[in-house]
Amino acid sequence: MGIIGWIVLGLLAGLIAKAIMPGKDPGGIIITMILGVVGAIIGGFIGNAIFGGGLSTFFSIRTWLLAILGSIILLGIYRLVTGNRARA
Structure with a gap:
């Protein structure tokens, strides 16, 4: 998968992770x-x-699930780290 495929996959995985973890x-x-x-x-x-x-490939279900899982994990860590600053 090329660099543009990685970027598109990551952007869409980030949006899906945000939809799963709203806030x-x-x-x-x-x-x-x-x-x-x-x-x-x-x-x-x-x-x-x-x-x-x-x-592996852009249209593989394993690729999408792993990308979304990684995005959810990173979004959760980001919220833990920056959570107090958002409320201030």
């Missing part, structure tokens, strides 16, 4: 999309470590 996030949609791209990379590392294979 107020500091930074807005742009930060959520960036977290999605980085989360897709993290999901690939998780898949490679656990299953022996990370992200």
